Amino acid sequence: MSAPLLKSLFPNEESEEWTFNNQNREYLTKLGTYKIKNLKNEPDRLKQEALIVQDQIQELAITNYKTFIETALCSQELFFKFGVIEEKVNDLLEDVPKFEKSCENFATTSGEINVLRKTDSTTLAKSAQILEILEIPQLMNSFIRDGLYEDALELCNYVRKLHSKHSDVPLFKTINDDVNKVWILMLHQLLSQLRQDLSLPKCLQIVGHLRRMEIFSEPELRLKFLQARSHWLEQQLNSLSRDDLIVHLTKTVEITRVNLFNILTQYTAIFNDDEHSPLTVSQSKTTNQNIIFKSWLQHRLSYFLVTLDEDLSTATSFETIFDQCMYFGFSFRKVGCDFRPWIIPIFTKHIHQNFVNSVTTADRNFMRNIEKFTLIDKKTPSIPWKHNKDDEIRPPDNLLEFYPLAEYINNILNALNQLRLCPPIALITEVVETLEASMVLIAKSLQKLYSQEQQAFSVNSKDAFTRLCMCFSDDLLPFVQKCIHIIYPPSHIATKLGVSVKVLQEESITFLNKDDIVAPISHSLPVRIEPDLTVETN
Template sequence: MSDTLLTSLFPEGNHNNAQTAEYLTKLGTYKIKNLKNEPDRLKQEANVIQEQIQELAISNYKTFIETALCSRELFFKFGVIEEKVNDLLEDVPKFEEICDKFATESSEINDLRRTDSTTLAKSAQILEILEIPQLMNSFIRDGLYEDALELCNYVRKLYLKHNDVPIFKTINDDVNKAWILMLHQLLSQLRQDLSLPKCLQIVGHLRRMEIFSEPELRLKFLQARSHWLEQQLTAISKDDLLVHLTKTIEITRVNLFNILTQYTAIFNDDEHSPLGVSQIKSTNPNVIFKSWIQHQISSFLITLDRDLSGGNSLEGIFDQCMYFGYSFSKVGCDFRPWMVPIFTKHIYLNFSNLIASADNNFTKNIEKFTLIDKKTSSIPWKHNKGDELRPPDSLLEFYPLAEYTNNILNALNQLRLRPPVALVTEVVETLETSMTLIAKSLRKLYSQEQQAFSVNSKDAFTRLCMCFSDDLLPFIQKTIHIIFPPSHLATKLGVSVKVLQEEGISFFNKDVVIAPISHLLPTNAEPNITAESS
């Protein structure tokens, strides 16, 4: 019954479609109300689909037009192809004529065959010539530079003799490429650690290659050895500046001396002029090397200046550098005078930094120090004069002055290791400025606490000022003269000690130092410091 109904509804047999069957199954589950509404729903769905079809046609009308145009163009191209085929059929007879001509000319191949036979008979000799570039590369790869040089000369002579033969030109070009490779290989070997015989051998090969002129060869040699030296210096760790500087001095000294020895042995000039860097002449054949050694020494001095800025101990470094300069004085290249200003600068910087630290410590201590309710001290007023290097005992009563004295002595002890005479004025001025600052701090202490001073406090402050003026100042003056003896300075300057005193060289100006507290000192407590020192 159901099959009959389906056949009557779908006479074309579409009810066997899976979608149709699924829809009918779903339709069978509908209620009467849903079945009544189903035609309207299907009609609405059909309208929606119709609208979508129209929108699709509108949105893709260009595609339809392009399809039509494409079809028309294809039809036109087929017509063109048909015409080309007709032309090809017309050219076939001409092609046949050409084939006949080729057959005629192929007879010449016999001549070429005879030539090939001759070539085959001489193949061994030809193969030897063709393998020359490979043999050249093999010589260079194995380091057989003598054989490579001889082979290159042979190829060049062969090319000059048969320059009209293309194969010889090709072989000569290949050998020249290997020639350049050998040049780079030799130059790269100069950038390595080499002994003197090896250097002589490499430079000998470069001379025979005749690529560089003599000045260019010298320059290339120095550039390569500079690269080796820079590699050694770059490999030094910079974590510790003292270790870095020590190793830099040693490596620079050893390698520069080796390079100098190699250079003088390889480039032995007729005129043996000294290698002094301050006497460079443009006519001197050694001008290249002199400029190079000057550059290397300048680079070393820059490194020395930079690493000394880290506050390293100058004593050991100074001895190493002086030995470095002395060793080069044997070859006329003494650069020790160039190092003196560098060490002088850093000695003074270290000294001034220590003095500045002493000033800061005294400023902090004096801010905490008070003389209010100060009792009479039991410390002896004058120290034992049997030991002139011992600080005055009276400083023990006032710990800011005592600590300041210790810091000053620490700075002077470091200066005493290598005291440059050229710094005597700067040292005295620095100490004079520092002690003037101390006097101002004492005046500030008095202005802050004078209203609360008792009789004992006033006496203690007077002792403090007198200790600074009559004990500390002469003692520091005495230590300066121990480091820079006036007699020694007078001898160096060619004047008398009296002239030094009059000019204030190595002598403090006491009036300037104690000026801030001069009104707080007893009138009979200002002895002449220069007279005591002399």
């Protein structure tokens, strides 16, 4: 009802404010109750009321103009402030996502820090136990330096168990790596101790530690043990002075024998080989570990034999050294390594060489003396002294008339005396052949002397040369033969060879061939009539 009325009252003005204003709606309702008279007076009343309101407004404005001005200024300022606030709000809306992201980052970081804080708190509470774990490598090093290998082994096993149980923890891996580095130091210390002079209990202890370390297999451990003990033996041998090779050889024999026997005892006690025990299926597929020691022992004995061969080159007396070496070889018979058959050829070679050198020296001295010797105007000497003819090993006195022969027989006796102390039966033929060659050379020298001086020979000189040849043939040569039979008795040699003495003589074993020796001077010897020993038969 009010809407049509408003439209009829205000045809040109239509506003929702008029339609929906409650005051307007109440006024229109009240207006609908007026009579016509009141309706006619209503515009005047409204005008008068409007004038009164206007006057009141003017009076109010005049009275409160300052307030209005302040209100206007305040409104203006409020408008400006609201603009600033709007800009700030826009900026805030733009920064809110960044702030939200920063808050999320802060929450994440603070969460990680909180986890670290809890870890640090736990670490602080367990600091004593952690410190003990961190000090394990240092403690391991201290054990090893102090020689407490049992404690070091137990500590290392403890660390390895920790590492295997907590393999995901980097700390245990680092500690395990550090302990392994110190572990290598312990290995070097144990091996270096094996290169020193050790008693059997100490050897057992060191090898026991190496076994527990489980670095070497059983064959490798045996090789390491033998290498270390070889180093100790070589140190002892290298410390010997080589100024006197005979003294060096004597000490080498003693040191090698004693140390090899000690190493043998230690090896047998530690590894307990039983070469006679039957092989099991597993053993047959692996290396025969007993061969390791035997091969090593043969190597050490070969090295000893090389040293023996080198040092014997200057030896002149072999008896004492030979006895020591044979005792050395005999002592290793129990371990199945009797190397005496290897020693004999070496001594035989050097004894032969020494004998040949001595005979060669005798030959050179004779040649030098015979060049100065002359038979011109030689007279029959008078020898005032005589020796007991029963003394078989004293040279004939007739040799004193001719000093080259006397000096020659002395040199030959020196060579035979050296040979007599240690005469190898294997050298019988070489000794006889060497002496035969030497005396053939002497006979040729005598023949050369005769050829050079025969034109100047007087009767006395010729007689002297004849005596010289006879002295060589009838005195010197039989005496040398006698000396050979003293060193090598024919009956003894015949027994060894299982033949008769007659066979020895026929084969020229221990017997000089007199005819070949005196052949160069046979024309200067007087003709001898041998008795007829044949027996007629009827």
